[in-house]
Amino acid sequence: MPTNGAPTKITQGSRTKGGIGESTLRPDGTLKVTGEFAYSSDMWHEDMLWGQILRSTVAHAEIVSIDTGEALATPGVYAVLTYDDLPTEVKNYGLEIQDTPVLAHGKVRHHGEPVAIVAADHPETARRAAAKIKVDYRELPVVTDEASATAPDAILVHEGRDDHHAGHVPHPNIVHRQPIIRGDVDAARQRADVIVEGEYTFGMQDQAFLGPESGLAVPEEDGGVHLYIATQWLHSDLRQIAPVLGLPEDKVRMTLSGVGGAFGGREDLSMQIHACLLALRTGKPVKIVYNRFESFFGHVHRHPAKLYYEHGATRDGKLTHMKCRIVLDGGAYASASPAVVGNASSLSVGPYVIDDVDIEAVALYTNNPPCGAMRGFGAVQACFAYEAQMDKLAQQLGMDPVEFRQLNAMEQGTLLPTGQPVDSPAPVAELLRRVKAMPMPPERQWESSEGADVRQLPGGLSNTTHGEGVVRGVGYAVGIKNVGFSEGFDDYSTAKVRMEVVGGEPVVTVHTAMAEVGQGGVTVHAQIARTELGVTQVTINPADTQVGSAGSTSASRQTYVTGGAVKNACEIVREKVLEIGRRKFGAYHPAWATAELLLEGGKVVTDGGEVLRDLADVLEGETVEVEEEWRHRPTEAFDLRTGQGNGHVQYSFAAHRAVVEVDTELGLVKVIELGCAQDVGKALNPLSVLGQIQGGTTQGLGVAVMEEIVVDPKTAKVKNPSFTDYLIPTILDTPTIPVDVLELADEHAPYGLRGIGEAPTLSSTPAVLAAIRNATGLELNRTPVRPEHLTGTSLSEA
């Protein structure tokens, strides 16, 4: 029986060279605009069942009993599974710490935790059957913040922890703690003429990718299962799924289905194991698709954070020292919390020169929703706080905020607080100069001959002002993000590249397990193959586990690492092709032995441009195929006491200038323009680079003025799990985003490129906050800013 929507290879030709540096178009673009592109929620199989998850209605409770009888008796229901039905001794999973139950075992630790799963012949039947499962909860007290989590008598979220962080944390409700000590803060503090302190709050942001968690598990004749899935890392999923199913990894075949965005929210498993369990139990294909409500419970969020900062500076504007504590709420399960702590601490200084620092970052276990990876990963929260500090310092010193930043800007060679030198260009001052030099949008753009165009004003078509009470503000920010997996992780990618003649023309096929989540990795892989192998026709095979791991589509790493792997495999293929050429034709021309040879335009040419042979002739009757792993430079773990260590691979820098107009009477904000300058090293596909920068900028805008998952501090229950109540920017909320791209090569990286996806998400938020402060004169120590924070009518947190 066919599986409808199984991905197929895509061949893309190019009328131009189509190599790196060109804005070639997406190979999957036509499929996506015609509706033919199959996302994981579009999969269909004859006789397939629909899976449904029953989730906890309370945040913290013992499960006294679960009664599935009525659900099982519902016509159309094929299976109802609970913890007791799990087939092996492996009943937990997790990215780093295996603390997350596949199905709740005697206890739930957060609102929306999976308790039971149902398979039925119609999604509504499955939903109604799940609602008939009776779960008797005995509620427990909740821990929801640092004070309640670390109190001496605090209830432990995970009793009997034995993970590798358990030994060095000061309290069992702290997942991981990373201090970083460098220099002598007390001595440096004495030199400060100005000292600025701040306490900042960062709200819980959701990735809000549009394609819901979904997939199709098809049982196979050999007792295995084939999972079509939207994820960020197939092999990481596989490692976590197979042991729970009790299957060897080669019996869990995974194919990447169409992914409707990710932004970190698909690093952790969601419905993968549940669908496989139901498929193996019923012997039928099982599809699970979350709706938006469930999606808010079905993936981790960005860590909300409290950040306590102290900076000092001399009268002439030089930073003396920095002390900070960053408290990240990891929620009920560890997810990526330890790595987020590593990022938040090691990047807490920002792109500035400060030799004397005392830093501590922790992630808590609480009964709040689990938090983990989201675009910017720990660096986002820190950037919001240190950039607010920079503005406060500049103000106290009577300096221009941009000039003050430039005076203290990191450069190539600057040491991070971890002692690691930044060994590639760090154009922080230049990026700030560029955003400041952008032309300012005209004042009072809403004015027209026919009166005010309210669409250009805060409040928009609600028609709340025609300009009365509207004040403009301008703000700046800059940030630093690491690229690739840090702290000694073996961060490799695998690429398989084949070259052959098809229909008289040389064709290259690229096969990796890279998750294309929308970023355009497939576009760039084809470009790299064209550049390295001189062909126009490139076929991209579907990503699956039939080829080695490509690592995660996160940490801005795929163009660097899997792109690097494709480049490396192409170089080996090229050498093999040239060997074949030398063997076949070397006798006819001495240049085969003596000249530097290239593949260009479907031919073997010398570096002097002389054509030696068509590739079609060289490859006649031959197929060259290479599968190779590729690694970037190794990194080291951070010392657990001092935080010292060469933990990072590469850095990405972006700066923003925000121009806002605020209706100061109603507290409504309209962002007029959000200009960005970013160093991308080398723009492999300039159009895609702009798309990443503008998209990342907009997610930063969202958490500045609207996006926040609201969790009731008394019950730890989520209050707004819908797009009605959790707002993301619409096209009306989003301003023009002029982008200035700088290309300063990082000599350590393929083509000199930098990972680019995350940096714009960092500085966007603090730039908008700075602009609102500039317009209103308010201190605004939390994000997102809501109208009541601007009007002074907030009941709390004002």
Added chain:
Amino acid sequence: MRVNFTVNGRPQEADDVWEGESLLYVLRERLGLPGSKNACEQGECGSCTVRLDGEPVCSCLVAAGQVEGREVVTVEGLADYAKQRAEAGCATGACGTSLQNAQGWQAKGTDSHTGEGAELSPIQQAFIDAGAVQCGFCTPGLLVAADEMLERNPNPSDADIREALSGNLCRCTGYEKIMDAVRLAAARQGEAV
């Protein structure tokens, strides 16, 4: 229940439809047309936008029974819909599409897995050319909405475009390339006259 309606110019019959099913569900799961997307299923994101007797609607909010005897156009039929609109002498689109015209055409559909050689509407081509497609999940709804706007208003201002597309969420692009795509489609449409 059984629902009879026309999708992309073809009469369709959906059997065993449960009364609570949405038009979106019937299109995706019963008629094999998953192009309309299911991002929120509560009318907030616009990714399921289709035209119902010419009007753009969130198909997740339309009960399947409501479409009995009516005309639906989805992203799968957009290219042919635009082509036949142009051939009917409305190259600018400004004259709109009458119900009678809408009933007189049929989508041909593409059979290539890669979409290679597929004939695209101006707005579809503009989305590709301008880089307005990333993950693509919002794309079908935006295309239907943008095409409908350009039919009504062939020379939209930026404010017009933002207003018309404000019901369609996109999480990847920051909307800048979507603005470019709609401007590009409008400009190409203008040149073609």
